[in-house]
Amino acid sequence: MAELTTRNGDPFDRTLFESLLKRRLFYTESFEIYRTSGNLKGDSRGLYDYGPPGCALQSNIVDLWRKHFVLQEDMLELDCTILTPEEIFKTSGHGDFLRADHLIEAVLGARLKGDKAARGIAGEGDKADSAGKKKKKGPKVSDIKAMKQEDSVVAEYEEVLAKIDNYDGPELGQLIEKYDIRNPDGDTPVSPPVPFNLMFKTTVGPSSASPGYLRPETAQGQFLNFKKLLDYNQNSMPFASASIGKSFRNEISPRSGLLRVREFLMAEIEHFVDPEGGKRHPKFDLVKDLQLSFLDRATQLGGKTSLHKTTIGEAVTSRMVDNETLGYFLGRIYLFLLKIGVDANKVRFRQHMANEMAHYATDCWDAELQTTYGWIECVGCADRSAYDLTVHSKKTEEPLVVRESRREPLKVEEWQIDINKPKLGPLFKKNAKAVEAALSSLSQSERESLATTLEENGIVSVTVPEMAEQVEIFKNLISIVKRTRIENIREYIPNVIEPSFGIGRIFYSLLEHVYWHRANDPARGVLSLPISVAPTKVLIVPLSTHQDFVPLTKKFAEDLRGLGISCRADESSASIGKRYARNDELGIPLGVTIDFDSVKNGTITLRERDSTKQVRASQEEVFGAIECLISGKEKWEDVFARLPEFLGQSGDD
């Protein structure tokens, strides 16, 4: 991979870049004064605070996300709790079937078997499993490869397995890391789904009998509310819910700055769609001609990473992307990323390998952003099929289904059993109900064969689980007939397309994309953030600390805030060029200079960050231009064309 460069072709210097972000308080390690003074005994890594410019940038990104998705797509936004009882994650599969101890047992056990196979001692079989320990129900590790291990490794594995019950959650996490234990459904790293011990555990309420976890994603709250949401949406399909909030993963070793942290902001969408009819999307036409860079499964299987540029329409037609709805969201994700300022040349959509996806997923694509840490997964977009609603529905016996009137009633030919209850009841007395249940649970093929028997022999034998023996039923008690049933209502469990945004990763990658420095001077860093997400919109700089400028500076700041425009006044005694330079580091797109002419005739200059060009006009005209630039009604080129250029001291040379 060629070395990454900034937008003006300089090599990207991450040390310089990260030092700018920390120096200007975009973010900082949490509890830093405790850490540096040696007052934190334990592990508190992977936790970051966002300072004023970072917090504003983050909240502007979230704001645009809400407008781009929730408002434009009429989604139903929810705010669900972070605290979640254990039962929910057991059902959703975040816990039980991936109990970390079981997983480690299964994987290390399989490796030992593979080792024995390679050593030709396969006959000894399950030694590790039978070493005095009851075998637990664990995940299946299907492919045991004959592969010899070092003797010392074998000894180590056997020791771990022997004392597997003695490790606590965090220690199990360390073993997973140490031995590179992967998910059973293929070869994915263990996350997601997140085993219990990678979730933060706590206790809810006064009794320790209520274990709870900090959610590792916002999705489950949305699934649990599906029925109410469908009702709120007046039973109309398709629809999407959305949620923005903090999620948590107790990473064993947080690293790469903001990219692998323990507490992070997520924005997730659950789009509920009818699984029949090809998952078409009514607004697909709006995105179908967008060209994206795809890295599909086949290419990766061939060991390559070359990107395939094509339209979303073509990608769906060729079935590279599974369906229209998935394709629609890839397009919307791409448009969102461009809107906030991501470099279009540093975005790719990578398809998950079959063994990389959850077992229930139909297809999954990640929007990855190129950074100095490599290609970073910033948005996942998965077709989760009907998995989540199905498991929660099964557990709670709450029907999480859509019931729709059929346009054309459906005709179903089926064998029906008519029971002569007045006769059957007295005959079987207290067992009557059980007999009826056994009859109605018969399958269509069983019914058909019983119908023949009944017709031929006048009697059938039926197994009733509650009764010891088979029950004989004469033809005066039941009749089995083939009839046509008309179904006016269709009932189905929707499938879910889930675009899931890691806001912190987007935040960091975006900042890498917009960072550069002027004229070979690494000390003059600039963050070319679009005006819509820039933390502060306008910088106000009086020419000097002269007292005449103080009231005007104050007035302009108040006027701008009155218009709802965030601004920052830099009244320090540093030179004007220096003040512009240090506020370029904050990505402030517009600058207003107050000089002696401003005091005399009320005119001010307006400077654009990237070009450093300036215009000069009255306060009213300049403020009007600022409003147009922020609302998107005008671009800088328009303003520069219509207002007179100012060539006085720019301080930008």
Added chain:
Amino acid sequence: MAELTTRNGDPFDRTLFESLLKRRLFYTESFEIYRTSGNLKGDSRGLYDYGPPGCALQSNIVDLWRKHFVLQEDMLELDCTILTPEEIFKTSGHGDFLRADHLIEAVLGARLKGDKAARGIAGEGDKADSAGKKKKKGPKVSDIKAMKQEDSVVAEYEEVLAKIDNYDGPELGQLIEKYDIRNPDGDTPVSPPVPFNLMFKTTVGPSSASPGYLRPETAQGQFLNFKKLLDYNQNSMPFASASIGKSFRNEISPRSGLLRVREFLMAEIEHFVDPEGGKRHPKFDLVKDLQLSFLDRATQLGGKTSLHKTTIGEAVTSRMVDNETLGYFLGRIYLFLLKIGVDANKVRFRQHMANEMAHYATDCWDAELQTTYGWIECVGCADRSAYDLTVHSKKTEEPLVVRESRREPLKVEEWQIDINKPKLGPLFKKNAKAVEAALSSLSQSERESLATTLEENGIVSVTVPEMAEQVEIFKNLISIVKRTRIENIREYIPNVIEPSFGIGRIFYSLLEHVYWHRANDPARGVLSLPISVAPTKVLIVPLSTHQDFVPLTKKFAEDLRGLGISCRADESSASIGKRYARNDELGIPLGVTIDFDSVKNGTITLRERDSTKQVRASQEEVFGAIECLISGKEKWEDVFARLPEFLGQSGDD
């Protein structure tokens, strides 16, 4: 207290009101399908999800808060982590000095002493403490009142004290509740500060050696970043930081719906101010003439709750409110509450009693909103003095101070010790440094007396902690002289004024304030939310399900969303009146009706929720009016005056 009424004088029916909120999905109990199906074994109360209208209302309130405070006041917003290591809370006083077991011991012990005093057996003294248990360092309970307890109560207390070490956190919480244990600094309920066992505990990272807690407030993150914030603010004082985020308290018994919950959204401001000069505020004049309803300390001490209506200016001048900055924020809080739609007649500012405040607080006022649950504390506004910065600074040895150039240099007369190092060094060899340190740590009065001794005897004795005996120093080694030192820099720890908003409580109380029902018909509930916070701004209702209306409905919805305006189309077959009524329940302020004239000539009607009045005009005019109403440029009265009234079928009779 007179029964609460709605805005049009009907008695307030909370059952009806809460059923509306839940039915329309403003909020719902979390995990409800698990709860109702009996799948939650433990305690998961006090956790609520906000549905689409609730989530939008909450986010609009937060948005206005950010504009009203962060933008208008140029505050530095932070986003700090929820996860916080134990050490931080130990320092801030959320834990150590309030260890729940110590607290219970101290309080019950004191009650037993009081009982003994009342029974005249004071001589037996510390029996409870000496009952075989080492006395722990605990909070002081200064006032032991002679007061006889029931014999059974005495026995119970003694039993609890005997086994105090055996209770776990939650059990201690129950004891605190059961015996009504109050904070040691007076008589406040135990929260805040929150004892460890009322915080949710978890473990950070792979080792169990790193206990962490979910923050019970956002404040600590702001204090820990003080130095960086001051630097970001170019060392300029005063300034404020702000933070919006989830906080958590493991309430023993959550109750009163959204009012006492375990996970909640807070918005907090920490305004840092110079403690000298009376804590004046530069913008005080903007609020000084606002009239508020005060319930001050003196009135409460007199056993009354009558409100004292006066201006903030008067309240500060009379010293009822401690200082200008505190008064300024009371005014800003009041203006914010009115802006979001709180009923001015249901707001009061209640002063904390001396024993209700934290020991370090100078003054504290709560903005309370009147609801059917009584007066609810929704915003606290406390002067926390320099407490937090002082304790964190002491713990970390990081100077959390402001250093300012003095306008007038300060002249300090002081005794200085000049050491003749070339002679003292060789004389004391390896102890030379210790001697020097001992000399420079001498106080001014010690120096003065030593100067006299040295002058008279030519020798002085000095205690050097590192050396066994007193050291004798001759006058050839040191001289002690009085000089005038000029201090150009002033260094101080700022005081903190903390307005702290419970968004969930404000959310609920606001909804009570805006709820009413039309014309004696409890089934026709209305939420008269101001347009700025209303979850959805515009309802679109086609006259019927006629196919001709479908494209127009779709177009209007898209056009409005294109303008950034949230809307909802109700295309169901219910009557138009019924559709308006059910969307009044969602607080949608504006309604657009599409009828056959719309199809013919493009005109539409615009309905205002509270008056149910309608106007009719072209799409362009109506959408223009909608934009003006949302931006606040026009009020409904203006629109109603300038556009022709529509008296056709309103459906609102």
